[in-house]
Amino acid sequence: xxxxxxxxxxxxxxxxxxLRRPDGFLSVRIRGAARGIVEGVREGGDAALLDYTERxxxxxxxxxxxxxxEIESARDSLSPELKDSFAFAIENVRAFHKRELGRGWExxxxxxxxxQRVRPIRSAGLYVPGGHGAYPSTLVMSAVPAQVAGVGxxxxxxxxxxxxxxxxxxxxxxxxxxxxxxxxLGGAQAVGALAFGTETVRRVDKIVGPGNDYxxxxxxxxxxxxxxxxxxxxxxxxxxxxxxxxPERVARDLMAQAEHLSGASAVLLTPSEELIRGxxxxxxxxxxxxxxxxxxxxxxxxVEISNAYAPEHAHVISEDHEAILQDLDAVGMVAVGxxxxxxxxxxxxxxxxxxxxxxxxxxxxxxxxxxxxAHTNYIHFTRDALGEIGPHVQRLARLEGFENHAESVSVRMx
Amino acid sequence: xxxxxxxxxxxxxxxxxxLRRPDGFLSVRIRGAARGIVEGVREGGDAALLDYTERxxxxxxxxxxxxxxEIESARDSLSPELKDSFAFAIENVRAFHKRELGRGWExxxxxxxxxQRVRPIRSAGLYVPGGHGAYPSTLVMSAVPAQVAGVGxxxxxxxxxxxxxxxxxxxxxxxxxxxxxxxxLGGAQAVGALAFGTETVRRVDKIVGPGNDYxxxxxxxxxxxxxxxxxxxxxxxxxxxxxxxxPERVARDLMAQAEHLSGASAVLLTPSEELIRGxxxxxxxxxxxxxxxxxxxxxxxxVEISNAYAPEHAHVISEDHEAILQDLDAVGMVAVGxxxxxxxxxxxxxxxxxxxxxxxxxxxxxxxxxxxxAHTNYIHFTRDALGEIGPHVQRLARLEGFENHAESVSVRMx
Numbered sequence: 001x002x003x004x005x006x007x008x009x010x011x012x013x014x015x016x017x018x019l020r021r022p023d024g025f026l027s028v029r030i031r032g033a034a035r036g037i038v039e040g041v042r043e044g045g046d047a048a049l050l051d052y053t054e055r056x057x058x059x060x061x062x063x064x065x066x067x068x069x070e071i072e073s074a075r076d077s078l079s080p081e082l083k084d085s086f087a088f089a090i091e092n093v094r095a096f097h098k099r100e101l102g103r104g105w106e107x108x109x110x111x112x113x114x115x116q117r118v119r120p121i122r123s124a125g126l127y128v129p130g131g132h133g134a135y136p137s138t139l140v141m142s143a144v145p146a147q148v149a150g151v152g153x154x155x156x157x158x159x160x161x162x163x164x165x166x167x168x169x170x171x172x173x174x175x176x177x178x179x180x181x182x183x184x185l186g187g188a189q190a191v192g193a194l195a196f197g198t199e200t201v202r203r204v205d206k207i208v209g210p211g212n213d214y215x216x217x218x219x220x221x222x223x224x225x226x227x228x229x230x231x232x233x234x235x236x237x238x239x240x241x242x243x244x245x246x247p248e249r250v251a252r253d254l255m256a257q258a259e260h261l262s263g264a265s266a267v268l269l270t271p272s273e274e275l276i277r278g279x280x281x282x283x284x285x286x287x288x289x290x291x292x293x294x295x296x297x298x299x300x301x302x303v304e305i306s307n308a309y310a311p312e313h314a315h316v317i318s319e320d321h322e323a324i325l326q327d328l329d330a331v332g333m334v335a336v337g338x339x340x341x342x343x344x345x346x347x348x349x350x351x352x353x354x355x356x357x358x359x360x361x362x363x364x365x366x367x368x369x370x371x372x373x374a375h376t377n378y379i380h381f382t383r384d385a386l387g388e389i390g391p392h393v394q395r396l397a398r399l400e401g402f403e404n405h406a407e408s409v410s411v412r413m414x
Numbered sequence: 415x416x417x418x419x420x421x422x423x424x425x426x427x428x429x430x431x432x433l434r435r436p437d438g439f440l441s442v443r444i445r446g447a448a449r450g451i452v453e454g455v456r457e458g459g460d461a462a463l464l465d466y467t468e469r470x471x472x473x474x475x476x477x478x479x480x481x482x483x484e485i486e487s488a489r490d491s492l493s494p495e496l497k498d499s500f501a502f503a504i505e506n507v508r509a510f511h512k513r514e515l516g517r518g519w520e521x522x523x524x525x526x527x528x529x530q531r532v533r534p535i536r537s538a539g540l541y542v543p544g545g546h547g548a549y550p551s552t553l554v555m556s557a558v559p560a561q562v563a564g565v566g567x568x569x570x571x572x573x574x575x576x577x578x579x580x581x582x583x584x585x586x587x588x589x590x591x592x593x594x595x596x597x598x599l600g601g602a603q604a605v606g607a608l609a610f611g612t613e614t615v616r617r618v619d620k621i622v623g624p625g626n627d628y629x630x631x632x633x634x635x636x637x638x639x640x641x642x643x644x645x646x647x648x649x650x651x652x653x654x655x656x657x658x659x660x661p662e663r664v665a666r667d668l669m670a671q672a673e674h675l676s677g678a679s680a681v682l683l684t685p686s687e688e689l690i691r692g693x694x695x696x697x698x699x700x701x702x703x704x705x706x707x708x709x710x711x712x713x714x715x716x717v718e719i720s721n722a723y724a725p726e727h728a729h730v731i732s733e734d735h736e737a738i739l740q741d742l743d744a745v746g747m748v749a750v751g752x753x754x755x756x757x758x759x760x761x762x763x764x765x766x767x768x769x770x771x772x773x774x775x776x777x778x779x780x781x782x783x784x785x786x787x788a789h790t791n792y793i794h795f796t797r798d799a800l801g802e803i804g805p806h807v808q809r810l811a812r813l814e815g816f817e818n819h820a821e822s823v824s825v826r827m828x
Contacts, residue, residue, distance in 0.1 A: 026638055082813060085806040092803075096528055099521055107513055107764075113750075114510055114764040119743060121777045133815050169813060205776040220638050224440055224630075224645045227777030231638045252825050256818040287818070325792060329533060336527075336794035341822040344793055347810045348803055350521075350528040351791035362619040363535045363641030365789035375779035377765035378739060379758055380750035389506075389762055392499040396761045399496060399583060401547050404673045404701070408666040408755040 002283050003292045004276070007269075007301065012308040019292060019309060022234055022263035023358050025216035034188040034217035041192030046199045052189035059164040064200050066166050066182040074168045075175025086176055089140055089348035096350030097148040101369040111385030117376045120150035121227070123202075124372060125194035127209035127219075130159035130186055132262075134167035141352040142209045142367055143177050149372035154179055155204055157194060159186025187211075188218035195222035208371055210354055212262075229371050230364030233357045234263035237342055238309060238331075240302045240324060241270050241317040247278025249338065253315055254279070256343055258287030267292045267311070269302035303327045312357040313342050330362040386412060416697050417706045418690070421683075421715065426722040433706060433723060436648055436677035437772050439630035448602040448631035455606030460613045466603035473578040478614050480580050480596040488582045489589025500590055503554055503762035510764030511562040515783040525799030531790045534564035535641070537616075538786060539608035541623035541633075544573035544600055546676075548581035555766040556623045556781055557591050563786035568593055569618055571608060573600025601625075602632035609636035622785055624768055626676075643785050644778030647771045648677035651756055652723060652745075654716045654738060655684050655731040661692025663752065667729055668693070670757055672701030680705045681725075683716035717741045726771035727756050744776040800826060 007015045024030055040048045046064070054060045078086070106115035126142045129135055139156065146154055156179055158166050166184040174182050183201060185193060191211075197203030206227035207219055219228040237257040241250050250268060257266035268291070270276060276293045283291055296302045303324060306314055310330035317338045318324055325336055332355035335342045346353045354367035381389065390409045397405035421429045438444055454462045460478070468474045492500070520529035540556045543549055553570065560568055570593055572580050580598040588596050597615060599607060605625075611617030620641035621633055633642040651671040655664050664682060671680035682705070684690060690707045697705055710716045717738060720728055724744035731752050732738055739750055746769035749756045760767045770778035795803065804823045811819035 023638075081809060085809045088803075088806045089810065092528075095521070095523075099519060100530060102516070105513060107509070109509075112763065114506075116514060116765075122744070135814060137810055137814065216638075223637060224437075224634050224774075227644070227774070230641070246825075249822070249825050252818055252822040256816065256822040259816055259818045321794075328790070330536070330788070331790055334790060334792040336792055339797050339800045339826055340793050340795040341826065343807050343811060343816075343819040343822050344795060344800070344803055345791075346819060347807045349526065349793040349795070351530075351793065356788075360638075360641070361788065361790075363788055366791050368789070370784065374744070374770075374775065374777055375782070376742070376745055376748060376775075377759075377780050378748040378750055379754050379763040379765065380735075381754040381758060381763070383753050386753045386758070389502075389758055392502045393757050393761045395495060395499045396503065396551055397757060400549060400551060402670065402673055402757075404666055404670040405757040405760060408663070408670040408757050411660075411663050411666050412753055412755065 002280055002288050005292060005294045007294050007305065008297045012304045015294060015305050016309045019267060020265055021358055024213040025220065025231060025233060030213050030217045031221065034214050035221050037188035038192035038195065038218050038221050041189050041198065042196040049185065049189055049193055049198055052187065053160065053185065056187050057160050059160050059162060061160050061164040061184050064183055064185060066171060066184055068180055070165070071171050071175045071180060071182060074171035077168070078172045086140070086173060089137070090144060090176065092348055092350040093140055093144040093352070094148060097145045097369050101148055102373065110388060111382035112389065113380040115378055117378065118373050119376060120152065120373055121205050123153035123155070123204040124151045125204040125207040126154060126156045127190060127207065127211050127215055128156060128158040128170055129211050129215070130161070130167055131212070134169050136169040136173040137347050137353065138209065139170055139173045141354050143179060145352060145367060145369050146372045147177065149369045151372050153204070154181065155194065155201070156182040157185045157190035158182070160184035188214045191215060191218035191222060195226045208367060229354070229367055230356045230360050232354060234265065235260045236265045236311045236357050237313040237315060238267045238269055238306045238311040239315045239317065240299065240306060241268065241275060242299060243272040243275060244319060245275055245317040245338065247275060248282060250275065250317065251279045251282035253341055254291045255283060255287050256341070258290040261286065264290050266290060267294060269294050269296050269305055271296050271298050299324060306331065310359045310361040312355045312361060315342050332356050332361045332366055416694055416702050419706060419708045421708050421719065422711045426718045429708065429719050430723045433681060434679055435772055438627040439634065439645060439647060444627050444631045445635065448628050449635050451602035452606035452609065452632050452635050455603050455612065456610040463599065463603055463607055463612055466601065467574065467599065470601050471574050473574050473576060475574050475578040475598050478597055478599060480585060480598055482594055484579070485585050485589045485594060485596060488585035491582070492586045500554070500587060503551070504558060504590065506762055506764040507554055507558040507766070508562060511559045511783050515562055516787060524802060525796035526803065527794040529792050531792065532787050533790060534566065534787055535619045536565070537567035537569070537618040538565045539618040539621040540568060540570045541604060541621065541625050541629055542570060542572040542584055543625050543629070544575070544581055545626070548583050550583040550587040551761050551767065552623065553584055553587045555768050557593060559766060559781060559783045560786045561591065563783045565786050567618070568595065569608065569615070570596040571599045571604035572596065574598035602628045605629060605632035605636060609640045622781060643768070643781055644770045644774050646768060648679065649674045650679045650725045650771050651727040651729060652681045652683055652720045652725040653729045653731065654713065654720060655682065655689060656713060657686040657689060658733060659689055659731040659752065661689060662696060664689065664731065665693045665696035667755055668705045669697060669701050670755070672704040675700065678704050682707045683710050683719055685710050685712050713738060720745065724773045724775040726769045726775065729756050746770050746775045746780055
C-alpha cells in the first residue's frame with residue numbers, strides 16, 4: 001500500500017517524523033555482532049575469516065584471493081555492448097573526478113610561507129556488496145575516484161556466491177579497471193580483514209563503499225584504526241515535482257528507487273493533487289510499500305521538507321528547477337529536470353552513486369576524490385618572519401602554561 | 415630517561431614498532447565507558463548530563479549554558495597584549511582557511527551538465543579540552559575554519575573548572591570570535607549532549623575537536639548519528655635534523671612536544687651522533703621520558719621512518735629541507751627549516767593545530783574548512799544528452815536486475 005500524506009497544514013519536522021528511515025547499522029544488536037566479528041578476525045586471521053565466510057555465506061572458498069586468470073577471463077567474456085557501456089560510464093566518472101580532485105597551494109607574506117599539499121592515501125579497501133544481487137557499477141563508483149586520486153594499493157572485497165567465487169560482472173569491471181587484488185569476502189569479516197590484516201589480506205589505510213547493515217556497522221567499529229567513508233544506509237529519493245510532471249515518468253522514478261528494497265524509501269513531494277492521482281495507480285508490488293506521496297502547499301514547502309529530511313537523492317521536475325536547486329541544502333545528489341532520471345547518476349553520469357543517506361547528507365558528501373587523499377599543511381618562516389610572529393606565540397604559549405613552546409621560539413630569536 | 419635507538423642497521427618497520435604510541439581511546443574499556451555515558455545522556459537528557467558532570471568534574475553547574483555576560487566580561491578582561499596576540503592568530507588562521515575553502519564547479523558536454531556545490535554544514539559542536547589546563551588556542555583552531563566555511567550554528571563545549579564555570583581565556587576567545595553559545599560541559603557527556611540533544615543543548619550535525627580518551631571514544635561511538643572529525647590522540651613530533659642543527663634549539667623542540675605529557679611523543683631522527691650528544695644533556699624532567707633519540711643512516715632513512723610512522727607533526731631542519739618536504743608522505747603538519755618551530759603552527763601560523771595523530775595521518779588531514787562543508791553533486795541532462803547516455807544506463811541497470819531503473823530512462827526516450 002502506497003502511503004499518502006497531506007502536508008499542507010503541517011510542519012516539515014512533522015512530515016519528516018512520519019517518513020520511514022531504517023538505521024539498523026546503528027542498533028545495539030548489529031553493532032555488537034559486527035564488533036564480535038571484526039575482533040574475531042583480528043585475533044584469528046585467515047582461519048577466522050574462512051569460518052565466518054562458511055557460516056554467513058555458506059561456502060568455504062578455496063581461494064580467498066581471486067586468481068588473476070579469473071579476473072582476465074571475466075573481462076574477456078563481457079559482451080561488446082556491455083564493455084562499451086562500462087567504458088562509457090568509466091570515462092564519465094573519471095572526467096567528473098579529475099575535475100573534483102583538489103590541488104595543493106601556497107601563500108606568502110613577509111617571509112612566512114604556509115601551504116597545503118594534497119597526497120593520495122597509500123592503500124584503500126573497496127567493499128562491493130553482493131548477496132541479493134551483483135553491483136559492478138559500485139566498483140566503478142569507488143575505484144575510479146581512488147585511481148584518479150592516485151591511491152597506490154587498491155584491494156576489493158565482494159561476497160562469494162554459493163559456488164564460492166566472486167560475481168563475474170564485478171570481476172569483469174575489476175579487469176577493465178586494471179585492478180588485480182580482489183577477494184571473495186563479504187560482510188563484517190571482510191571489513192575486519194581490511195582493517196587489521198590477515199595472513200592473505202594486507203590491511204589498508206581506509207575502507208570505503210556501501211554494504212549491508214553488518215558491513216556498515218563493522219566499518220563504524222574499526223573507524224579510528226583505519227579511515228572510513230560516511231555510513232551509507234538504505235537508498236532514498238525525494239522527487240520534487242509540480243503540475244507539469246508526467247505521472248508515468250514520476251511513477252517510474254519512484255519505483256526505480258523503491259526496487260532497491262532493503263528499507264529503501266521514495267517520496268514524492270508535489271503541490272499537484274492531479275499528479276498524485278495520476279501516479280498512484282502506476283505503483284505496484286513490494287516496492288510500492290516503500291513509496292510515500294506527499295501533497296505540499298507549494299514548491300517552497302517541498303524544499304523545506306527536503307532540507308529537513310536531508311535525502312540521499314533529490315529529483316527536481318519543475319519549470320523552476322534552477323531556483324529549487326539553489327534552495328536545496330542538505331542532499332547528496334540532485335537530478336535536475338525531467339530528462340535527468342536519478343538512474344543516470346546511478347550508472348554513468350559522472351558523480352559517484354555512493355552517497356550519504358539516513359540524514360547524513362547534513363554533514364557528509366558523495367564518495368569522491370577527497371575520500372582518497374589526505375592533506376599535509378606546512379609552514380616555513382624566515383628569521384624576519386619569525387621575529388614578527390614570535391612574540392605572539394610566546395605570549396599565547398605562556399598563557400596556556402607551555403614554557404618550552406615559548407622557549408622554542410626564544411632560542412631562535414636571540 | 416631519554417630513550418636512544420640506533421636505527422642504522424634496522425628497517426623502518428622495526429623502529430616504528432619500538433616507538434610508544436598510546437591509543438587508549440580504542441581500548442575496549444574506554445569505548446565501553448564512553449558508550450555507557452553517551453547512551454545515558456541520550457536517555458536521561460539534562461538530568462543525566464548534570465549527574466555525569468557532578469561525578470566526573472566534581473561540580474554541578476548552575477548554568478550549563480554560559481551566560482552572555484560572562485563571555486563579554488571575559489573578553490573585556492583580556493589584557494591588550496593578549497587581545498593583540500589572539501587577533502594576530504585569528505587573522506592568520508582565517509587567511510589560511512579562506513584560501514583552503516573549496517569552491518563549486520560545473521562541467522558541460524553535449525547537453526549534459528554535471529557539477530558540485532559546496533555548502534556549509536548547518537550546525538557544529540566544537541569541543542575544547544580543559545581539566546589539566548586551558549586551551550583557548552584550540553577554540554581559535556576549530557572555530558575559525560567553521561566560521562570561514564559559513565556554519566550557521568556553532569556550539570562550544572568545554573569542561574567546567576572546580577568552581578563550575580568555563581575557563582575564562584576560552585570564554586574570552588569565544589567573545590573575540592562572536593560565539594555566544596558556550597556550554598560548561600566536558601567529557602563523553604558533552605559529546606552525548608551534542609549528538610543527541612538535551613533540553614538545554616540542541617543537537618548538532620557534526621562534532622569536532624580534540625579531547626581526552628573518553629571524549630575521543632565518545633565521538634567514535636556517536637559517529638553515524640552525527641559526523642565527527644578524525645580521532646586525535648596524544649600529540650607527536652618527529653624532528654628530522656642533520657649535523658647543521660643547533661642542539662639547544664632541537665632540545666627545545668623536543669621538550670615543547672613532550673611537555674604536553676598525557677602520552678605525547680617526541681622523536682629526533684638524525685644521522686649526526688654529535689647532535690644526539692649535544693641534545694641529550696639538555697632534556698630533563700618528566701617530559702624527557704617521552705623523548706626518543708634515533709640515530710639514522712642518512713636523511714633518506716629518516717624520511718622512510720617518518721613515512722612509516724605517519725606522525726602528527728614533522729619538523730625538518732636541514733639544508734635539504736625542500737627535498738625532504740617533497741619526500742615526506744603521511745604527516746599532518748610539517749614545519750620547514752630552523753626558523754619554523756612547531757609552536758608557530760600550534761598558535762598562530764595559519765593551519766589548524768587540530769591534527770591526525772597515532773598514525774591517522776596516513777588517511778586523515780588537519781581540521782580545516784572541508785570538515786565544515788558538504789558537497790552536493792548534481793546532474794542536468796537535455797533530451798539529446800539523455801539520448802546518448804540512455805542506452806548505456808538501460809544496459810547496465812538490466813545487468814544488475816533493476817528494470818525500473820531502465821524504464822525510468824525508456825519512459826523519457828519514447
